[in-house]
Amino acid sequence: MDEAARSLSATGRTRLRRFPERGRTDRADLEAILDDGLMCFVGAVVEGSPRVVPMVYGRINDTLYLHGSVANQVLTAARDGAELCVSVTDVDELVLANSLFHHSVNFRSAMIYGRGRLVTDQREQVAGLRAAADQLVPGRSATLDAPTRKQLAATIVIALPLEEASVKVRQGPPNGEAGDYDRPIWAGVLPLTQTWGEPLSDPKLRTATAIPDHVADMAGRPLR
Amino acid sequence: MDEAARSLSATGRTRLRRFPERGRTDRADLEAILDDGLMCFVGAVVEGSPRVVPMVYGRINDTLYLHGSVANQVLTAARDGAELCVSVTDVDELVLANSLFHHSVNFRSAMIYGRGRLVTDQREQVAGLRAAADQLVPGRSATLDAPTRKQLAATIVIALPLEEASVKVRQGPPNGEAGDYDRPIWAGVLPLTQTWGEPLSDPKLRTATAIPDHVADMAGRPLR
Numbered sequence: 030m031d032e033a034a035r036s037l038s039a040t041g042r043t044r045l046r047r048f049p050e051r052g053r054t055d056r057a058d059l060e061a062i063l064d065d066g067l068m069c070f071v072g073a074v075v076e077g078s079p080r081v082v083p084m085v086y087g088r089i090n091d092t093l094y095l096h097g098s099v100a101n102q103v104l105t106a107a108r109d110g111a112e113l114c115v116s117v118t119d120v121d122e123l124v125l126a127n128s129l130f131h132h133s134v135n136f137r138s139a140m141i142y143g144r145g146r147l148v149t150d151q152r153e154q155v156a157g158l159r160a161a162a163d164q165l166v167p168g169r170s171a172t173l174d175a176p177t178r179k180q181l182a183a184t185i186v187i188a189l190p191l192e193e194a195s196v197k198v199r200q201g202p203p204n205g206e207a208g209d210y211d212r213p214i215w216a217g218v219l220p221l222t223q224t225w226g227e228p229l230s231d232p233k234l235r236t237a238t239a240i241p242d243h244v245a246d247m248a249g250r251p252l253r
Numbered sequence: 254m255d256e257a258a259r260s261l262s263a264t265g266r267t268r269l270r271r272f273p274e275r276g277r278t279d280r281a282d283l284e285a286i287l288d289d290g291l292m293c294f295v296g297a298v299v300e301g302s303p304r305v306v307p308m309v310y311g312r313i314n315d316t317l318y319l320h321g322s323v324a325n326q327v328l329t330a331a332r333d334g335a336e337l338c339v340s341v342t343d344v345d346e347l348v349l350a351n352s353l354f355h356h357s358v359n360f361r362s363a364m365i366y367g368r369g370r371l372v373t374d375q376r377e378q379v380a381g382l383r384a385a386a387d388q389l390v391p392g393r394s395a396t397l398d399a400p401t402r403k404q405l406a407a408t409i410v411i412a413l414p415l416e417e418a419s420v421k422v423r424q425g426p427p428n429g430e431a432g433d434y435d436r437p438i439w440a441g442v443l444p445l446t447q448t449w450g451e452p453l454s455d456p457k458l459r460t461a462t463a464i465p466d467h468v469a470d471m472a473g474r475p476l477r
Contacts, residue, residue: 081296220450
């Protein structure tokens with residue numbers, strides 16, 4: 030793909046109003062944030078009011094797959110053509126300035142806008158669900174069968190194109206003002222790390238099924 | 254406060270449509286999730302479209318304080334009376350079922366609905382900003398002066414009453430179906446922990462200001 034095609038579109042709502050230098054326009058930055066994330070927050074207008082729900086997600090190339098119950102009002106709104114706004118945000122550090130005003134967080138944040146497409150093709154539905162399981166634990170879905178017809182009938186799968194998106198990244202020390210450094214008030218950043226723990230087997234397992242490598246290998250590792 | 258007053262209201266949109274047994278109606282559960290969280294995702298309708306933005310927040314009693322730049326479109330919408338939906342969600346474990354369909358996450362999630370009130374009283378503005386800094390690092394704001402008039406003029410502070418809210422918690426092993434346990438496919442949960450790292454001092458500090466105890470003591474500790 031040529032360079033222009035790998036750039037993110039600029040629209041009125043993806044243009045950053047503050048700190049435009051924190052913006053990223055390379056599609057690779059968007060993909061990296063999505064690939065590093067675990068949950069997304071999906072907004073839609075439901076019965077005239079904003080609604081935000083956390084969801085897992087999966088990415089396949091230039092498409093974000095969302096799924097959930099047919100009772101989920103954000104997904105039924107999406108199925109019926111409502112606009113969506115999806116935020117995926119990783120917090121890396123707290124930014125502890127020597128003034129209250131300049132307190133912040135260091136983050137990598139993606140925001141995707143658009144209307145989803147209801148996935149009706151069964152193979153694509155299953156691919157979307159597999160992508161979501163693999164987003165949780167890489168390699169997970171290869172150990173699992175496709176859902177049953179009944180399970181698929183209870184599920185809405187939405188494909189959201191990664192077309193209109195903005196990416197914002199804050200890194201580094203506080204943006205203190207010159208005068209703030211005249212007094213001995215400490216400033217700096219405090220990192221936050223996410224680490225996988227030891228897996229716990231489901232007590233309903235009938236036999237002592239070994240924990241597979243794709244799960245056991247995660248213990249002690251950072252989120253990504 | 255009597256028991257009824259400490260319960261969360263039930264409205265059409267706070268009633269859980271799926272897994273109602275995961276709902277919590279005690280206000281203490283709402284407060285615990287807010288106190289344990291770090292970021293919230295704030296939804297509003299901006300120019301007719303849904304918008305979701307990550308923000309820090311602070312809680313004082315039954316009020317959630319949000320703040321940010323006067324250029325933030327969700328905050329200007331809130332200032333102008335728009336409805337908000339705020340999600341605070343902590344993920345504790347991945348739920349790795351032995352079927353694709355039953356994959357999930359164990360989470361504690363709060364959703365708050367309502368219209369915010371623009372805070373115009375300077376003392377309340379500063380209290381809201383201090384609550385947000387203390388939400389990041391308890392004790393932080395006591396080391397810092399109030400913002401300047403100019404800084405406050407560049408900031409919108411919104412007070413959102415904790416009146417209409419829903420709380421949802423998922424815990425425990427996967428909800429596998431009986432037949433899923435006939436085959437030796439592993440199922441269980443994988444914990445995810447968040448831990449503070451070692452603080453890094455701002456290189457712009459002119460003198461070797463000691464890292465204060467309220468920051469130094471966090472290194473190596475879990476998020477909350």
